[in-house]
Amino acid sequence: MTRFIESTITFPYKRSLGPVVGAFMTALTEKKILGIRCRDAVLVPPMEWDPATGAELPHEFVEVGPAGTVESWTWVPAPSEQHPLDHPFAFALVLLDGATTPLLHAVDAGTPSAMSEGMRVAPRWRGSRVGRIDDIICFVPGDMAETEGEDTGGAGEPVTRMDYLASITYRNPVPEAADRATEASREHRLLGLRCPTCGRVYAGGRGLCPVDAIELGPDCEVDLPHTGTITNFAIVTPVQYPGQTETEPFVRAFVLLDGTDVIIPYSAVIELPADRVKVGIRVDAVWASPAEETEEGGGMGGSWGSLLGWIPNGEPDLDDPDLVNRIF
Amino acid sequence: MSTPPVAVVGVGQTHHKSRRLDVSFGGLVREAVFRALEDAQMTLADIDAVVLGKAPDLFEGVMKPELYLSDALGAVGKPMFRVHTAGSVGGTTAIVAASHVQAGKHKTVLAVAFEKQSEGNAQFALGSGKGASLGAGGAFAPFIRAYIQRSGAPEHIGWKVAVKDRLNALKNPYAHLKIEDISIEKVKASPMMWEPIRFLESCPSSDGACAVVITDAAGANAAAADGRPPAWILSASSRSEPPSFPGRDPVRPAAALQCAADVYAAAGITDPRRQIDTAELYVPFSWLEPIWLEAFGLADEGEGWKLVDDGTTELGGSLPVNPSGGVLSSNPIGASGLLRFAEAANQVRGAAGEHQVDGAKVAIGMAYGANNQYFSTWAVGSSLHPFG
């Protein structure tokens, strides 16, 4: 059975709008829709440049709509979480009165049979508008614009930025080599894969040798020692961002396993504060107890599985000037 | 070289700032593009193809932005190409654009690169949205520690580079960081971010863009005849190596050595330290300057820091490095590499303004990416045969 790991990349981006999109968004808060003159055309949505040539357009805004005519449409029977409406609707190219190019937006028509080319539609405004394209919730059949909820009025000052929340969930299969490494970690085994061609050993369930560009299967597996030496490290002062889990400076160490050429990179350390970490410290692997087991694994994450990190084992530090060079 | 000669005839960049809240994506790139076109005395109509580079799309949350920017860049009806090779991308963008002309496919190509970091958060994007992102500093600090130990460099070297590049930035009207009172003391007193890297030894996070116009020999000769010296592209190379394997050395990466060897061989450079007049190297953390001086053969192994210490790499020294102020002063990530290439070109065109290196005839621009894995470099000259 393939195991999957789900991860969501989510970030609240903040877009700066510039003079043209900004003017459009500001007008939206006042329930006005602006186009821009481009030679003989009135472009909606307005652009800073001529879409055909890239020439800069003078800021000659033209108020259009708010009603318009459906030029083309399609029906969305099962809306996505990103769509403007949570029930079936039409996406339509709406030619707003006074515009020469159509705006794509939703039309809340109930059924596809209520949609037709040439039909008149008008905006359903959000009562509380912030200067985003979805200040128009959607268009509705007819010539009369409507407002949903209490109308809190225009922004009062120019809108210069907009929020854009991007959130995408991925469901990634765990490759066999990674899965086997994780499984082995449950039994507190640190698995390596020895390349049959060059003899290099790779830990962490990587499943391939980048030097020889070959896959390393279960027949390449070797058990690796649980004791090693810190060769190098990073002390990271965390910068705050959405999704950040750290608040205090944290250590990521590189551990060279005894009697091997294998580095365990970017390792978590335990009972080794940032001000005491240094090259040459001898360490032992620390494994999660059954109670600490999580789907996500221990402090190392990924296919390190139950390996929580490394703890000083009390042996005297190694003094070898070459250690620091062992990062990979 | 067997390929037909090509040259840079126009360079443009934005004013780089932590937040360019006054512009849209299109507005930002167009600011650089129109400056480059003006410099080349061209219009968008003269451009045959556009090559766009930028770092991961997660930085701004716009996927494949070359699609959205096609019309902003005047590329309608033309080829629009998108490169992404991690931090080296700006450099690779220039090289791929040059390749379009060298192959004889197009006469004049626009290379554009940008980043609008203020729309998102770089640490977030570098960690792919997960917690405990190392950030670039966390990734590079171990490399720097290894360099310091093996070269025996004193700790003030990092501070000196940080001061030098910020002093240079004061002469560059487009630079982001303008720290008038920059000093060794100030750098030394700044917070430790990723030991041994201090805050003022680190690059800023910038919004910005850069554009370069590359054209064929006829176009370049016409510009020269008009009193606008071109920067002839003497050679270029992009090399990559895998992320990690036992024995990989990120301090003196084989890909960097090979990239340098490619560029020097093709340009006829046999003694880089003497034949190269100035270098724009990708130095986001101050210690990368001595590291790259060595990897790119501008100093012997273990000796790069001495060129910092004795002032050789200062503006006015015999090998000025990052006279523009470098990545330490402006870092619109995707554009940072192209800025290195563009600044190198401006030096040999004699067009670098206040940060001009007197009499620069040969310069290199270099960019790197990921865990010291992707390297892009070009050598440019004030003539096609600068060594006679």
Add this chain to the structure above:
Amino acid sequence: MSGPSTDIAVIGWAQTPMVRHTDKSETQLLMEAITDAIDPLGLTRADIDFTCLGSCDYITGQAFSFVSNLDAIGAWPPKRDSHVEMDGAWALYEAWLRLQEGDIEIAVVTGSGRSSTGEPALIYPMEMDPYFLAPLGADPLTFAALQARAVIAAGIADERSMAEVAVRARGKGDVESLLAEEFVRLPLRRHDVPPITDGAAAMVLATGDRARQLVKRPAYITGFDHRTECHNPSFRALDDSPSTRIAAEAAGLGDAPVEVAELQAAFTHEELLLRRVLGLGDDVAVNRSGGALRHNPIMATGLCRVGYAADHIFGGGRRALAHSTSGPCLQQNLVCILEGRS
């Protein structure tokens, strides 16, 4: 400008099994595809002078996702290498330019993507205009439906001819029963829409003499061009594809007849529109491979089209066309002409 002065040819290619869902990583897929492409030619990774990979972070779900793919190319000693955030067909374009510089002989290009891990309807709005379209969740199915409507209105396609394309491409079903199905996005039904496919492809290019040493019948690239249009479909005539027409002209499509055409038409109406724009008559075998309607490994779909066109030449054919596309409503289009020589 004149065309290429150096002969450059496709001499082999390979693709992974094209599946709805793979358990393999993108790096593993590439490892396999590259090995399968170079092995039959008697080449090893050490023989490769230049690599260019095509992939997309937002498809993979990770920033810098292509960096780990270096593990697949054998970049030790370090390789001359590049990466495009585009379909592998554009990676091929970069390699084709690079080989013309004359200092190297063999290039490998790839395209790779696992689109099964995310939901295309949620990912793709992120490539749309970030102010007016992305915030509405404007998805590829919607844009395809609006273009299909325009193509139907122009008399280039109808629901029946679209169903016929689907039946031919997938080699199964019958038109009547397909037309009885519900719309997923009017006027598109399930059969008009591409499948979700995981997979990768790798292609080997060589310069003239080297190509002729390695294979009996190289597929020479005699024309290669790509063009873009303005982004927002609001500003375009959706019943046309001017960028395809310009690219085809620049690639010399009109110089001689082609026997086969492999078009990256993920939606049935796109095939009909592209046929019209490219002026392909009934004598041209279009998408014999089943095209993107049968397998749609995003970021490799276009490179596979070039691969199938090359297969036609390898098998004795004289001239073939391959097409790739990117962006909403065929915003950006690439045309590659391959020829065999006696």
